[in-house]
Amino acid sequence: MVSQHGILLATGLISDHFGPLVAKVCDCLLRQGALQLQEIVRRLNLPPGQVKNSLLVLIQHNCVQAFSSPSPRGDRTMTLYLTIFNNVLHRLRFSKFISVIRADIPESEALIEGLLQNGRLTFDQLVGRTISKVPEGTIRPAREEIRMNFNRLVSARYVERCPKAEPHFNPQEDEQSTTARKRAPKTAEEVLSLEQKVVNTATLSDPERFSEIPYSMEDASKTNDRPHNVVAGAKRKHGAFEVDEELNSTIAENEVLWRVNFEKFIFCLKKKFCADRKKPKLKVGTHPIWESFFEANLTDKDTNSVTSSIGGILEKLGQKEGGAAMSIGQIQPVLEDLQCTTSTGEEFTFDLHKMIEACRNEEIESLVKKKYGQEAFTIFRLLVTQGCAVETDQIIDTTILDKQIVHSTLYKLWNDGYIDTEKIASAAGTGYAQFFVWRAKNTFREQFVDNLYHAALNLRQMVNYIAELLLEGSKDETKLRNRKNILILALTRHDDSLLLFCDF
Amino acid sequence: MPPRKRPLEPSSGMPAQPDVKPVISPPPKSAPAPVPAPAPVPAPGPEILPASILNNLPGPEREVYKRIYEAGNKGMWSQDIRYTMKLAAPTLTKLTRALVQRGILKEVTDVRHRGKKVFMDARIEPSPEITGGTWYHNGQLDTDAVAAVRRRCLDQIDRLGAATPDMVHKGVEREDPRAGYSIDQIRDILQTMALDRVLEECRSTGEGEFSAVRAGRVCYRRGGAPQGGMIEGIPCGVCPRIDECSPDGVISPPTCVYYKKWLQMDF
Numbered sequence: 183m184v185s186q187h188g189i190l191l192a193t194g195l196i197s198d199h200f201g202p203l204v205a206k207v208c209d210c211l212l213r214q215g216a217l218q219l220q221e222i223v224r225r226l227n228l229p230p231g232q233v234k235n236s237l238l239v240l241i242q243h244n245c246v247q248a249f250s251s252p253s254p255r256g257d258r259t260m261t262l263y264l265t266i267f268n269n270v271l272h273r274l275r276f277s278k279f280i281s282v283i284r285a286d287i288p289e290s291e292a293l294i295e296g297l298l299q300n301g302r303l304t305f306d307q308l309v310g311r312t313i314s315k316v317p318e319g320t321i322r323p324a325r326e327e328i329r330m331n332f333n334r335l336v337s338a339r340y341v342e343r344c345p346k347a348e349p350h351f352n353p354q355e356d357e358q359s360t361t362a363r364k365r366a367p368k369t370a371e372e373v374l375s376l377e378q379k380v381v382n383t384a385t386l387s388d389p390e391r392f393s394e395i396p397y398s399m400e401d402a403s404k405t406n407d408r409p410h411n412v413v414a415g416a417k418r419k420h421g422a423f424e425v426d427e428e429l430n431s432t433i434a435e436n437e438v439l440w441r442v443n444f445e446k447f448i449f450c451l452k453k454k455f456c457a458d459r460k461k462p463k464l465k466v467g468t469h470p471i472w473e474s475f476f477e478a479n480l481t482d483k484d485t486n487s488v489t490s491s492i493g494g495i496l497e498k499l500g501q502k503e504g505g506a507a508m509s510i511g512q513i514q515p516v517l518e519d520l521q522c523t524t525s526t527g528e529e530f531t532f533d534l535h536k537m538i539e540a541c542r543n544e545e546i547e548s549l550v551k552k553k554y555g556q557e558a559f560t561i562f563r564l565l566v567t568q569g570c571a572v573e574t575d576q577i578i579d580t581t582i583l584d585k586q587i588v589h590s591t592l593y594k595l596w597n598d599g600y601i602d603t604e605k606i607a608s609a610a611g612t613g614y615a616q617f618f619v620w621r622a623k624n625t626f627r628e629q630f631v632d633n634l635y636h637a638a639l640n641l642r643q644m645v646n647y648i649a650e651l652l653l654e655g656s657k658d659e660t661k662l663r664n665r666k667n668i669l670i671l672a673l674t675r676h677d678d679s680l681l682l683f684c685d686f
Numbered sequence: 687m688p689p690r691k692r693p694l695e696p697s698s699g700m701p702a703q704p705d706v707k708p709v710i711s712p713p714p715k716s717a718p719a720p721v722p723a724p725a726p727v728p729a730p731g732p733e734i735l736p737a738s739i740l741n742n743l744p745g746p747e748r749e750v751y752k753r754i755y756e757a758g759n760k761g762m763w764s765q766d767i768r769y770t771m772k773l774a775a776p777t778l779t780k781l782t783r784a785l786v787q788r789g790i791l792k793e794v795t796d797v798r799h800r801g802k803k804v805f806m807d808a809r810i811e812p813s814p815e816i817t818g819g820t821w822y823h824n825g826q827l828d829t830d831a832v833a834a835v836r837r838r839c840l841d842q843i844d845r846l847g848a849a850t851p852d853m854v855h856k857g858v859e860r861e862d863p864r865a866g867y868s869i870d871q872i873r874d875i876l877q878t879m880a881l882d883r884v885l886e887e888c889r890s891t892g893e894g895e896f897s898a899v900r901a902g903r904v905c906y907r908r909g910g911a912p913q914g915g916m917i918e919g920i921p922c923g924v925c926p927r928i929d930e931c932s933p934d935g936v937i938s939p940p941t942c943v944y945y946k947k948w949l950q951m952d953f
C-alpha cells in the first residue's frame with residue numbers, strides 16, 4: 183500500500199500535468215485500488231463521460247492499466263482500472279531519462295522526448311511529430327533514418343511495444359494458486375502487490391515486446407511526402423513472402439503502439455547512481471577501471487547486478503587516457519577491492535542490490551545523526567547491525583557511551599518511532615525485577631519513505647505557490663523566478679532519494 | 687540477564703596463529719629469542735574467611751558476612767540481604783556498618799543503580815558488571831580516557847593502513863609501554879569506532895593494502911568520508927515539525943518559516 187503522502191504527491195503531479203479532474207480520478211483509484219468505471223462515477227459523483235476521458239488520458243500516459251476479471255457472482259466479466267503508482271511518479275524524472283539517452287544514443291533523443299510527452303504513439307505518429315518539430319530551413323530527416331534511430335531504441339530496450347490493453351486477471355484464482363503453491367516446498371517467493379501482478383500479466387513476452395520494426399525494400403524509395411504505405415500497390419509487385427514482410431512492417435509502423443520502457447531507464451539510473459556514489463571512495467588511478475567496468479556492461483541479465491567481461495573492460499579501458507597500459511593483473515585486484523566478484527576470472531559481477539541497501543542505510547543513519555547527534559547515530563547503528571533486540575546495559579557496554587546519554591537518546595529515538603522497546607521480567611536471583619531491550623523498528627523505513635514523499639510534495643507546493651505569486655505580478659519578479667528555479671532543482675535532486683528508496 | 691562482558695578467551699590449547707604475515711628474512715642477531723608470555727591463570731577468588739576470624743564475630747554478623755561472601759564479585763544489595771534474612775532495616779545497617787568498620791566488608795557503587803547500597807567481601811575485586819568495566823572511574827564513564835585511546839588507535843590505523851586489533855594493540859604498546867591497555871580494551875574501542883563509521887571492519891585479502899595482514903583475518907581500516915545526507919539539503923528533510931505540516935494546515939509550506947529562511951524570502 184502506498185503511503186499517504188505518496189498518494190498526495192502522485193495526485194499533485196497528475197493535477198499539474200493534466201488538471202484537477204484527471205487528478206480526482208487518479209486519487210480515487212490510488213485510495214480504493216482497482217475499480218470499475220461505474221464505481222468511480224458513483225464515488226466521485228461526476229458525469230461518466232468526464233471520468234471516461236480522464237481514464238483515457240491516464241491510460242494514454244501509462245498511469246492506469248485496465249484488466250478484465252469475472253464479476254463477484256461469476257456471471258459476467260467486468261473491466262477494472264488500476265493506477266500504476268510508480269509510472270505516475272516517473273513523471274518527475276523525465277528530464278533524467280532524456281539525459282540517459284543523450285549520453286547513450288543522442289541521435290534518438292527527439293524520439294524519446296516525443297514518447298515521454300505523448301505517452302503512447304504509433305511509429306507513424308512519431309514520424310509526423312518528429313518531422314513537424316524540425317526547425318524551418320533545415321533538412322527534414324528521412325523516414326528511413328528515423329526508423330533506424332527508432333529501432334536502435336527498441337534494440338537497446340529503451341522503447342517497447344505497449345502491454346496488452348485489457349488482459350484477463352482474476353485476483354481470486356491467483357490467491358488460490360498461491361496458497362496451493364505454499365503447500366508445496368517452501369521457497370522464498372516474493373510477495374507481489376496487485377499492481378505488480380496486473381502489470382506482469384499485461385506485459386508481452388520479451389521477443390514481442392522488443393521486436394523492431396521490420397525493414398522493407400520499398401522504404402528506400404519512399405519519401406516523406408508519402409508517409410503512409412501504399413500496401414495495395416506493393417502487393418502486386420512482390421512475391422508472397424515479401425508481402426508478408428511488408429504487411430508486418432505496415433502494422434508495426436501504423437498500428438502498434440509504442441512507449442518508453444521505464445524499467446530500462448530506472449536500471450540505467452540505478453547503475454549511474456551506484457557508479458557515482460562509489461567515486462569519492464575510489465583510490466587514485468582506479469577511476470578508469472571502475473568506469474570501464476560499468477561501460478562494458480552489455481547484457482541486462484537482471485536489474486540487480488552488473489556483469490562485464492574482462493575483455494570488454496579492457497577494451498573500454500583502452501579508450502581512456504592512461505588506461506591502455508593496464509594489464510589484467512592490475513585490473514583484477516582493483517575490481518576485487520571494489521567488491522566485484524568473479525568465479526572464472528573471465529566475468530566480473532557487481533551486486534547493485536547490496537550497494538543500494540547499504541546506501542539506504544547510510545541515508546537513514548545520516549539523518550539520525552543530523553537530527554539527534556553522534557551518540558544516537560552510534561546507538562542506532564548498533565541496533566540496525568545487530569538486527570535483534572539489545573538490552574540497555576549491553577548498549578552501554580558496546581557503545582562505551584555514558585549511561586545517562588544512552589538512556590536519554592534511547593528515549594528520543596523511541597519517542598520519534600525509530601526504535602521499539604520491550605520490558606522483560608528478569609530471572610530470579612539477579613537482583614532486578616525487569617530489564618529493557620531495544621530494537622530498530624521495522625517500520626522506520628516506511629516512515630522515512632513517507633517523509634520523503636511529504637518533502638517532495640512540499641517542494642512541489644512551493645513551486646506552485648511561487649508560480650502563483652509570479653502570475654499575480656510582482657516587482658520582485660527576477661528574485662521570485664530565481665527562487666522557483668532553486669526549488670525545481672531541489673525537487674529534481676530530492677527525487678534521487680525517492681528513486682533510491684522506492685525504485686532501485 | 688545477558689552477560690555484560692564477553693567471556694575470557696581460552697588461553698590454553700594451540701597457540702593462535704599470528705595475524706601478521708611472517709616475513710621471511712634472517713632474524714636480526716641482536717634480537718633476543720621471544721619469550722612466550724606466561725598464560726594468565728584466572729585468579730581464584732579468596733577463600734571464605736578462616737574460622738578463627740568468623741568465630742569471633744557475633745552470630746548475626748557472621749550470617750550476613752556468609753551471605754555476602756557467597757554473592758562473590760557481584761556483591762549483594764542491602765534490600766536483598768534484608769529480605770532473605772528477614773531483618774529490620776536499622777538492624778541490618780548496624781550489622782553492615784560493624785562489618786565495614788572491621789574491614790571485612792566494603793560498600794561498592796553499582797554503575798547501573800547508583801542509589802543502591804551494595805556490599806561485598808572487602809578482599810574481592812568487584813565485577814565489571816558492578817564497576818561498569820574498564821572505562822569507568824568511581825561509577826562514572828571516563829570520557830577523556832576513551833577519547834585518548836580512540837586517538838591512539840586511529841594513529842595506529844593511519845600508520846599501518848589496515849590492521850588487526852592485535853597489531854593495533856602492539857603498536858599502542860610500543861609507543862607507550864606504560865599505557866597498559868589490554869587487547870580486549872583495544873578490541874572494544876575498535877568496534878565502537880567501526881560503529882561510528884570512523885573505521886571500517888573488513889576481511890583481509892592478503893594483498894594490496896592488506897599485504898601485512900594474513901588473508902581472512904578481520905581487520906580495520908579508515909572508514910572514508912561519510913556518505914549520505916541526500917535529504918538534509920532541503921528544509922523538510924530535517925524538519926522537526928513535519929508531522930504537523932500539511933498542504934492546507936496551520937503549518938504548511940507557504941507559511942513555513944524554515945522555507946522562508948532557506949529561500950531568503952525577505953523581499
Ligand code: SF4
Pocket residue numbers: 640921922923925926927928931932937938939942943944945
Ligand atoms: S514545509 Fe516547513 S514545516 Fe512543513 S515539513 Fe517542510 S520545513 Fe517542516
